[in-house]
Amino acid sequence: MDKAARIYVAGHTGLVGSAIVRKLESDGYHNLLLRTSNELDLRDQRGVAGFFPRGKA
Ligand SMILES: NC(=O)c1ccc[n+]([C@@H]2O[C@H](COP(=O)([O-])OP(=O)(O)OC[C@H]3O[C@@H](n4cnc5c(N)ncnc54)[C@H](OP(=O)(O)O)[C@@H]3O)[C@@H](O)[C@H]2O)c1
Numbered sequence: 001m002d003k004a005a006r007i008y009v010a011g012h013t014g015l016v017g018s019a020i021v022r023k024l025e026s027d028g029y030h031n032l033l034l035r036t037s038n039e040l041d042l043r044d045q046r047g048v049a050g051f052f053p054r055g056k057a
Pocket residue numbers: 010011012013014015016017035036037038040041042043
């Protein structure tokens with residue numbers, strides 16, 4: 001995968017998400033998209049749909 005690929009990691013403040021971020025960063029992925037639950041509540045369907053533009057990578 002392209003090291004510049006934009007990657008959203010859910011739960012990056014938590015145990016699992018923070019470990020995933022560390023692994024991705026150590027592997028050279030630098031375009032990580034990180035949001036707290038206050039910034040993006042994954043239970044909010046409308047908010048999630050707005051966060052991920054359709055048809056864009
Ligand atoms: N830890 C394990 O060993 C383990 C094993 C199997 C499965 N899991 C599952 O993996 C997931 C993560 O586990 P974890 O141990 O990393 O949990 P955690 O340390 O409690 O972290 C939870 C993360 O989820 C985010 N989050 C919670 N509610 C959210 C919402 N409504 N919208 C967006 N983000 C939200 C939190 O963000 P904020 O801090 O911004 O609120 C936080 O970053 C859980 O579903 C857990 O059941 C964990």
